[in-house]
Amino acid sequence: MEKLKITIQKEGRLNEKSLHLIEDCGILLTQEGRRRLVSVGQNFPLEVLYVRDDDIPQYVYDGVADIGIAGENTVLERCKDVKIIERLGFARCRLSLAIPQSVKYTGKEFFNGKKIATSYPVILQKYLDENNISAEIHEISGSVEIAPGIGLADSIFDIVSSGSTLVSNRLKEVEVVCHSEAVIIAAPHLAKDKKNILDDLLFRIKSVQRSRNYKYILLNAPDDKIDKIVKLLPGMKSPTIIPLYEKGWSSLHSVISENEFWEVISKLKEYGAQGILVTSIEKMII
Ligand code: PRT
Ligand code: ZN
Numbered sequence: 001m002e003k004l005k006i007t008i009q010k011e012g013r014l015n016e017k018s019l020h021l022i023e024d025c026g027i028l029l030t031q032e033g034r035r036r037l038v039s040v041g042q043n044f045p046l047e048v049l050y051v052r053d054d055d056i057p058q059y060v061y062d063g064v065a066d067i068g069i070a071g072e073n074t075v076l077e078r079c080k081d082v083k084i085i086e087r088l089g090f091a092r093c094r095l096s097l098a099i100p101q102s103v104k105y106t107g108k109e110f111f112n113g114k115k116i117a118t119s120y121p122v123i124l125q126k127y128l129d130e131n132n133i134s135a136e137i138h139e140i141s142g143s144v145e146i147a148p149g150i151g152l153a154d155s156i157f158d159i160v161s162s163g164s165t166l167v168s169n170r171l172k173e174v175e176v177v178c179h180s181e182a183v184i185i186a187a188p189h190l191a192k193d194k195k196n197i198l199d200d201l202l203f204r205i206k207s208v209q210r211s212r213n214y215k216y217i218l219l220n221a222p223d224d225k226i227d228k229i230v231k232l233l234p235g236m237k238s239p240t241i242i243p244l245y246e247k248g249w250s251s252l253h254s255v256i257s258e259n260e261f262w263e264v265i266s267k268l269k270e271y272g273a274q275g276i277l278v279t280s281i282e283k284m285i286i
Contacts, residue, residue: 001045002045002191002193002194002197003040003041003046003047003197004045004046004047004066004067004194004198004201005047005048005049005064005065005066006022006046006047006048006049006065006066006069007049007050007051007055007056007059007060007064007065007067007069008022008048008049008050008051008056008069009050009052009056009069010037010050010051012053013053013071013091014053014069014070014071014090014091014182015050017088017090017091017182018069018182021069021088021205021208022046024208025044025201025204025208026043026044026204027041027043027044027046028041028042028043028044029041029042029046030042036050037049037050038050044201045197046197046201049064049065053070053071053074054074054078056068056069056070056185057070057074057075057078057080057082057185058078058080060080060082060185060186060187061078061080061081061082063187066187066190066194066198067085067185067186067187067198068082068184068185068186069088069182069185070183071091071093071180071181071182072084072179072180072181072182073095073120073123073159073180075183075185076123076178076180077120077121077122077123081188082185082186082187082188083185083187083188084183084184084185085183085184085185085186085202086183086202086205086206087181087182087183088181088182088183088184088209089181089182089209090181090182091180091181091182092161092179092180092181093159093160093161093179093180093181094159094160094161094176094177094178094179094180095120095123095157095159095177095178095179095180096158096160096173096175096177097111097155097156097157097173097174097175097177098156098157098158098166098171098172098173098174099148099155099171099172099174100148100155100170100171100172101170101171101172102170103154105172105174108131108133108175109133110174111133111135111155112133112134112135113134113135113136114135114136114153114154115136115138115152115155116135116136116137116138116153116157117138117139117140117144117147117148117152117153117155117156117157118137118138118139118140118156118157118158119139119140119141119142119144120157120158121137121139123157123177123178124137124157124177127177127178138152138153144156144157144158145158145165145169145171146169148169148171149169149170156171157177159180160173184202184205207283207285210286211280211281211282211283211284212258213257213258214255214256214257214258214281215255215256215258215261215278215279215280215281216253216254216255216278216279216280216281217233217253217254217255217256217276217277217278218251218252218253218275218276218277218278219251219252219274219275219276219277220244220251220273220274220275221249221250221251221252221268221271221272221273221274222248222249222272223250224248225271225272225273226241226250226252228271229252229268229271229273230252232264232268232271233252233254233255233256233264233268234254235253235254235255236255236286239252239253239254240252240253255281255284256278261278
């Protein structure tokens with residue numbers, strides 16, 4: 001039977017979460033030790049290829065793999081004709097320009113005539129062109145943040161997440177050029193049977209993603225406040241209301257988005273809700 005080939009990072013920031021996502025979709029992979037190059041789905045027609053993150057767009061573009069889980073930054077940098085088909089929300093970071101803390105920043109024109117060290121020359125060049133800045137790009141493959149300190153460049157363009165690497169190298173972030181997160185990419189054209197497997201996989205991924213963003217909530221509320229509470233917790237179709245043995249009270253079951261959680265909880269308490277229970281959801285199919 002035909003298998004869908006997915007390429008994920010072998011080791012590093014994307015690896016564990018990519019594997020978790022596959023597992024949470026109920027797919028059991030053959031274990032071939034830490035030095036594995038390939039593993040296979042035991043209960044789903046999937047083959048997993050493990051490569052360096054930078055190579056993922058190329059593998060998908062070349063058709064060595066059908067889909068891949070990559071950092072958006074590597075997709076933008078490689079400019080390959082691959083489609084982003086799902087955003088995964090992990091490995092979030094931004095690509096920023098940074099300069100030494102001791103240097104005064106005067107605005108984007110600061111970079112005119114400056115030397116910028118980066119591992120992302122394509123994204124940087126595009127940004128410079130769009131802003132009519134003429135700077136010299138110095139491409140290096142790692143430890144970009146030390147370039148200004150050793151006199152290799154005036155500034156850097158690199159991935160920033162917490163910002164602590166910049167601080168420990170006495171740099172300051174002055175322009176955020178773009179944001180990135182893990183994404184699923186696919187070749188523009190997939191054969192019909194592969195497309196069917198991909199649709200099945202995406203259906204599972206979407207239910208996993210949705211369940212991660214929502215919680216199941218149960219609470220007791222006075223009957224005269226139920227209408228107000230239903231407005232706060234509209235749920236998937238509409239909440240379930242079950243009368244309590246004690247007259248004038250009901251139990252309400254619904255789902256709540258993680259983002260609105262704290263705001264909604266404080267309103268629920270205002271409306272007299274009691275015994276609020278919130279639990280995680282494993283899968284959510286709508
Ligand atoms: O070996 P391989 O080539 O596969 O891995 P890699 O070392 O090139 O990549 P890896 O595992 O570090 O990152 C994989 C992907 O994670 C990247 O392509 C990004 O999409 C994403 N990501 C998210 C990050 C970061 N956050 C991140 N903080 N990638 C790198 N960093 C580095 C950054 O380069 C800088 O040195 O962390 C430092 C900054 O972090 P803060 O928290 O100090 O700001
Ligand atoms: Zn890499």
